[in-house]
Amino acid sequence: xxxxxxxxxxxxxxAANTAARPSITEKNYPISIRWVWANVAISxxxxxxxxxxxxxxxxxxxxxxxxxxxxxxxxxxxIMQRKYYHFEFGDQYITIRQGVIKRQERHxxxxxxxxxxxxxxxxDRLFGLATxxxxxxxxxxxxxxxxxxxxxIGSSGTDFNLPGQTPKNAEVLRKIVLEKMxxxxxxxxxxxx
Amino acid sequence: MKIAVSxxxxxxxxxxKKVIKKTLTHTLWWFILVGIGAVIAIIAAFGSSxxxxxxxxxxVAAILDLIVFGLTYWYQMWxxxxxxxxxxxxxxxxxxxxxxxxxxxxxxxRIQDVYVDQDLLDRIFGLYDVHISSATISSGAAAHIDGVAxxxxxxxxxxxxxxxxxxxxxxxxxxxxxxxxxxxxQ
Numbered sequence: 001x002x003x004x005x006x007x008x009x010x011x012x013x014x015a016a017n018t019a020a021r022p023s024i025t026e027k028n029y030p031i032s033i034r035w036v037w038a039n040v041a042i043s044x045x046x047x048x049x050x051x052x053x054x055x056x057x058x059x060x061x062x063x064x065x066x067x068x069x070x071x072x073x074x075x076x077x078x079i080m081q082r083k084y085y086h087f088e089f090g091d092q093y094i095t096i097r098q099g100v101i102k103r104q105e106r107h108x109x110x111x112x113x114x115x116x117x118x119x120x121x122x123x124d125r126l127f128g129l130a131t132x133x134x135x136x137x138x139x140x141x142x143x144x145x146x147x148x149x150x151x152x153i154g155s156s157g158t159d160f161n162l163p164g165q166t167p168k169n170a171e172v173l174r175k176i177v178l179e180k181m182x183x184x185x186x187x188x189x190x191x192x193x
Numbered sequence: 194m195k196i197a198v199s200x201x202x203x204x205x206x207x208x209x210k211k212v213i214k215k216t217l218t219h220t221l222w223w224f225i226l227v228g229i230g231a232v233i234a235i236i237a238a239f240g241s242s243x244x245x246x247x248x249x250x251x252x253v254a255a256i257l258d259l260i261v262f263g264l265t266y267w268y269q270m271w272x273x274x275x276x277x278x279x280x281x282x283x284x285x286x287x288x289x290x291x292x293x294x295x296x297x298x299x300x301x302x303r304i305q306d307v308y309v310d311q312d313l314l315d316r317i318f319g320l321y322d323v324h325i326s327s328a329t330i331s332s333g334a335a336a337h338i339d340g341v342a343x344x345x346x347x348x349x350x351x352x353x354x355x356x357x358x359x360x361x362x363x364x365x366x367x368x369x370x371x372x373x374x375x376x377x378x379q
Contacts, residue, residue, distance in 0.1 A: 114303045114327035114328050114329045115297055115298060115329065116297070117295065117296065117297045118294075119294075119295045119296070120293055120294050120295075121293050122292065125292065125293060135329045136329070137327070137329055174298060178284065181300055181302075182300065182302075186302045186303055
């Protein structure tokens with residue numbers, strides 16, 4: 001009984017396993033361009049509201065310029081955030097790099113992911129999109145539940161939010177995350193054993 | 194409307210009383226406000242020269258109430274039909290919302306707490322909410338099956354707790370062989 005044989009077999013099996021699985025990054029699951037259009041539509045819909053609000057306070061030209069500026073900035077920020085959002089599903093954690101001006105890199109281990117949510121807000125429904133959201137156990141004092149789907153890009157301290165997916169891709173991503181969570185047991189229970 | 198089907202929903206169904214309860218939850222305040230407004234308008238009408246206006250006010254208020262109630266009831270029926278929940282061997286999956294569906298999936302290993310509660314209208318109708326919380330603060334509010342009758346609530350609760358403890362036992366059993374074999378090989 002050679003104790004080294006089982007380990008050789010298991011490493012080659014593991015290598016074959018990781019080689020067979022395609023890497024999961026934003027290239028395979030991009031944020032759809034329709035998501036940008038959805039945000040553009042929302043900004044344009046908000047434009048008359050900004051304008052009408054401002055025009056009660058200041059003159060016509062100033063209101064027009066400010067409203068247009070706000071809309072343009074909104075749209076630019078959305079486009080830039082989408083360009084600079086990178087994620088990769090590793091074996092033990094998700095690596096997220098985001099940020100236009102302030103660059104951030106986060107590692108979110110599968111062992112601390114608590115649940116997977118797929119949300120479709122109204123704009124998502126209209127444009128045929130879905131948002132997948134994964135939460136870890138950080139208690140950030142966020143009282144109350146975010147009822148509305150948060151279709152902003154980003155991972156804050158508590159979660160990884162990926163908007164602009166097609167509903168089918170969102171389901172696929174959900175299965176992938178759940179599989180990886182099964183492979184990586186909950187850190188809460190097994191930590192310290 | 195097609196009811197969202199799942200094994201779990203067949204076994205532990207949502208109570209149909211949930212539709213009327215949620216309609217009341219969402220319309221009661223509206224009715225109270227309209228009622229107060231109508232009373233004020235009626236008093237004002239009697240004070241003024243034309244008391245017949247009071248009748249018009251009552252009719253308008255009643256029509257508004259009916260419209261709001263009807264729309265809310267229709268929406269809640271749709272919500273009730275689309276409500277999907279499934280408890281299989283690995284995770285609990287809950288999907289709600291007809292217009293903006295939200296789906297949450299919690300694996301059993303991550304379930305920290307299962308609790309059942311009732312709010313005031315729930316007590317009146319005899320309904321219960323089963324909450325499943327993981328370690329995030331908001332998940333108890335997010336992952337819940339609300340509007341089940343007592344047997345369904347008890348059934349769901351015991352199913353969840355049984356599955357969680359079975360998994361924990363399996364997890365404990367899986368660990369001891371790993372620790373045993375190196376000792377045996379030595």
